[in-house]
Amino acid sequence: MQILEGEGVTKYFGGLAAVSKVDFHVDQGEIAGLIGPNGAGKTTLFNLISAALVPKPGTIRFKGEKITGLKPHKICRLGLARTFQEVKIFSNMTVLENVLLGSLFGCSTGMSSADASREAEELLEFVGLSAVRTTPAKDLTLVNQKRIEVARALATKPELLMLDELMAGLNPAEVAQAMELVTRIRDKGITIFMIEHVMKAIMSVCDRIMVLHHGEKIAEGTPQEIAISKKVVEVYLGE
């Protein structure tokens, strides 16, 4: 079943088509990858899905329901959460408060604050940040700030989680941990859609990969198919 589907999704910045007539879908339960050279339009596509931007034209459906035109907080509450390429945390709040906000506001079913705190604590444990729960978020290293974003997104109880370059800027050991985290999230039954430049990571964890180039989708398939696709090798992997 397709949990997310887009039809003719387009976004112009002035005269530049950052995303151009892209049809895409994500299947329930899979880890889907999105790759492409710098400036290909990957982050823009995520922004269109999470309603940071509005496609013009194009429609996006989530769980069969049209979500184009909804506000970001509505989309989050429907069960579609995301992280950001440039980390966007609440710097002067504690790590716990960052995650707690997700539990308190992110799901459509209201939650008592006691339940919300307990859930936030569990998620900190899940991403390995329990030890720094009362530290201000700004004092953490990049990798830990990215973990805050993941935990905060998970706190909103998503069915689909979109990760924008979770592994960028991490050292090899941290990349390995991040890959393990991604599979653990999928094992919770959460579908994942991820943008990544770290090829080793994307090729080994993804079930299916889409390739963007100059705003257009140029290929789609299993990691094996993408690795040997002539077009993809030409524009991207061949660099």
Added chain:
Amino acid sequence: MDITALTSRRFLVPGLITLTVLATLPLYGSLYTVILITTILMYIILAVSWVIFSGPTGYMSLASAAFFGVGIYTAAVLMPNTGQLLPLPVVVAIAGLISGLLAVLVGALTLRLRGIYFAIFTFGLVEIIKQVLLYWEFEVTHTRGRFVVLVDNDTVFYIMLGIFVALMLTVYFIRRSKFGLALQSIGENEEAAAHTGINVTMVKVITFGISAIFMGAAGAIMATRWTYIDPYIAFNPLFSFMPVLMAIFGGMGQLYGPVIGAAIFAYLQETLQTTFPYYYMLIFGIVLVVAILYLPNGIVGLIQKLIQRWRKGGSAEQNANT
């Protein structure tokens, strides 16, 4: 959460003492003192109300004079010297509600503006309302200004004190609530807040409305003290700038920062205005520039730093002795 509980207990006793001293003021204070403290409370209310919204969100509102002025005019309409239409507390409440509704309306239209545009628009609001009222009085009612029922000074003082207490309780509960956490997150990173499920527009609009309620209520009660008001008096731009300056001067990191800033500022203004009627704005300006240059966290920040240094000095001495 534990921290808020602790700080609340730390402030409970001093808070209650201050309140008792203030509540009994008319019994032992001179008339002049009662009037002075009423004015100081008014400025504290304006500064703290301004901080409720602009502090956590970082949106620089210059609409305070508009909400304050709407409160003043509401009182003028409902309590003309020709005959009071409603009891004073009701008038104050209505004035607060009207200002609050105006803020909700304006907020819904303008809170998508960021930075300097929001500041300019909110300041424009003061001028727009003033001009509309001038036009109305000139063309429709053919009057200039209005006279308000005179109310005795103790009553004015007690109502002002009541507004102040209600405001402090509101701030306290907002800070402790999940709404307050959402508000803070908007100031930290609005985009992330929206993508975490927070209805950022609604939180901002409601907060803007709450802050305007107190400004409007304070305006209504001040109107009874001024007795004559016109659009120039009611919509004086100074009431947009003063709260901002007082909050910065006092320091916005702690709730009592704006309170202390407003108290000192208002006291200086009242005394300087009588001793140096021509130079007081200049003296003010200099004090402010010095404060901004040398006290990035305001008076309260300075005091905290001094206390820290003193404590450190004390413990160093102890170490030397042992």
